[in-house]
Amino acid sequence: MSKAPPPKPTDAELEILNVLWQHGPATVRAINDHLSQRRQAEVGYTTTLKILQLMLEKGLVRRDDADRSHVYRAAVREQETQGLLLDKFVDATFGGSALKLVMQALGSRQTSADELAQIRRLLNDIEIQNSTSNPDDDERA
Amino acid sequence: MSKAPPPKPTDAELEILNVLWQHGPATVRAINDHLSQRRQAEVGYTTTLKILQLMLEKGLVRRDDADRSHVYRAAVREQETQGLLLDKFVDATFGGSALKLVMQALGSRQTSADELAQIRRLLNDIEIQNSTSNPDDDERA
DNA sequence: AAGATGTTACGAAAGCCTTCGTAGTTGCAA
DNA sequence: TTGCAACTACGAAGGCTTTCGTAACATCTT
Numbered sequence: 001m002s003k004a005p006p007p008k009p010t011d012a013e014l015e016i017l018n019v020l021w022q023h024g025p026a027t028v029r030a031i032n033d034h035l036s037q038r039r040q041a042e043v044g045y046t047t048t049l050k051i052l053q054l055m056l057e058k059g060l061v062r063r064d065d066a067d068r069s070h071v072y073r074a075a076v077r078e079q080e081t082q083g084l085l086l087d088k089f090v091d092a093t094f095g096g097s098a099l100k101l102v103m104q105a106l107g108s109r110q111t112s113a114d115e116l117a118q119i120r121r122l123l124n125d126i127e128i129q130n131s132t133s134n135p136d137d138d139e140r141a
Numbered sequence: 142m143s144k145a146p147p148p149k150p151t152d153a154e155l156e157i158l159n160v161l162w163q164h165g166p167a168t169v170r171a172i173n174d175h176l177s178q179r180r181q182a183e184v185g186y187t188t189t190l191k192i193l194q195l196m197l198e199k200g201l202v203r204r205d206d207a208d209r210s211h212v213y214r215a216a217v218r219e220q221e222t223q224g225l226l227l228d229k230f231v232d233a234t235f236g237g238s239a240l241k242l243v244m245q246a247l248g249s250r251q252t253s254a255d256e257l258a259q260i261r262r263l264l265n266d267i268e269i270q271n272s273t274s275n276p277d278d279d280e281r282a
Numbered sequence: 283a284a285g286a287t288g289t290t291a292c293g294a295a296a297g298c299c300t301t302c303g304t305a306g307t308t309g310c311a312a
Numbered sequence: 313t314t315g316c317a318a319c320t321a322c323g324a325a326g327g328c329t330t331t332c333g334t335a336a337c338a339t340c341t342t
Contacts, residue, residue, distance in 0.1 A: 169289080
C-alpha cells in the first residue's frame with residue numbers, strides 16, 4: 001500500500017529524460033527544440049507534449065503548472081533508471097551475465113587508452129571494496 | 142543492390158534466438174518446450190510457430206522443411222546480433238558512451254573476483270593491441 | 283479405411299507506442 | 313475590444329508485437 005515503483009521508460013520517454021537530465025527543468029517548447037535538434041527532422045510539438053503528459057501519469061516526470069507554460073522536470077534519477085534498463089537488457093540479451101556484456105562492449109569496439117585507464121581504476125576500487133568489506137568472497141589465488 | 146541487412150530482433154525473437162544459439166537447430170516443438178520451461182507459464186505452440194515464421198521472413202532464421210516437422214536454425218550470429226543490440230542500447234541509454242555503460246554495469250552490481258580477473262585480462266589484451274597496431278593513439282603517460 | 287494426433291498456415295484480436303490533428307483556452311498586442 | 317499567437321488537452325489513427333483460434337493437411341495406428 002504505497003507509491004508504485006516507477007515504470008520502465010519507453011524509447012521516446014528515455015529521449016526526453018535524457019534532455020531533462022542534461023539540461024534540468026524545461027518547458028515543452030524547450031524540450032521539443034532539443035529533440036528536434038538531436039534528431040534529423042522536426043518533432044511535432046504536440047507529440048512531445050503528449051508524451052510528457054503520459055510520463056506525468058506514469059510518474060516519470062513532475063510538472064510545475066504555475067505559469068501558463070508548464071515546466072517539466074525528471075522525477076526519476078539518471079543512474080537508477082539506467083541501472084533498471086541495464087538489468088533488463090542484460091537479462092534479455094546476455095542471459096543475465098554482466099560479464100559477457102562488458103566483454104562485448106570492450107571487445108568489439110575501439111576503446112581509448114583514457115577509457116581503459118578509467119576502467120582499471122574502477123576495477124581497483126571494486127577489488128579493494130570486495131576484500132575489505134567482504135573478506136569471504138572468493139579471493140584465493 | 143543486394144541482400145538486406147538482418148533486422149534487429151524483437152524481444153520474443155531474441156528469446157528464440159537464444160534457444161537456437163544454445164541448443165542448435167530445433168523443431169518448433171522443441172523450441173516451444175524450451176521457452177515454456179524458461180518462463181513461468183506455458184507458451185502457446187502456435188505463438189512460437191508464428192514468431193518463427195515471421196523470423197524466417199525477416200531472415201533471422203533458416204528452416205529445413207524436408208521433414209514434416211520443420212527444423213529451424215539461427216541465420217544470424219550470436220556475437221554480431223548482441224553487438225547490434227548493444228550499439229542501439231548504448232546510444233539510447235548512455236548517449237553512446239560505452240564507458241558509462243561499463244562503469245554502470247560494474248559499479249552498481251556485485252562482481253566476483255573471477256570476473257574482475259577476466260576483465261583485467263581483456264584490458265591487457267586490448268592495450269597490447271592498441272600499442273602494437275596503433276602506436277600513435279594517445280599513450281603518453 | 284477411418285480416426286486420432288501432430289503439424290503448418292493464416293487471420294485476427296488486443297495491447298502498446300508514437301504521431302498528429304483539432305478544439306479550446308489563455309495572454310498579449312494593436 | 314478584437315484578433316493573433318502560443319499553449320494545453322484530448323481523441324484517434326497507424327504501426328508493430330505478441331498471442332491465440334481455426335482450418336487444412338499429413339502421418340500413424342488400429
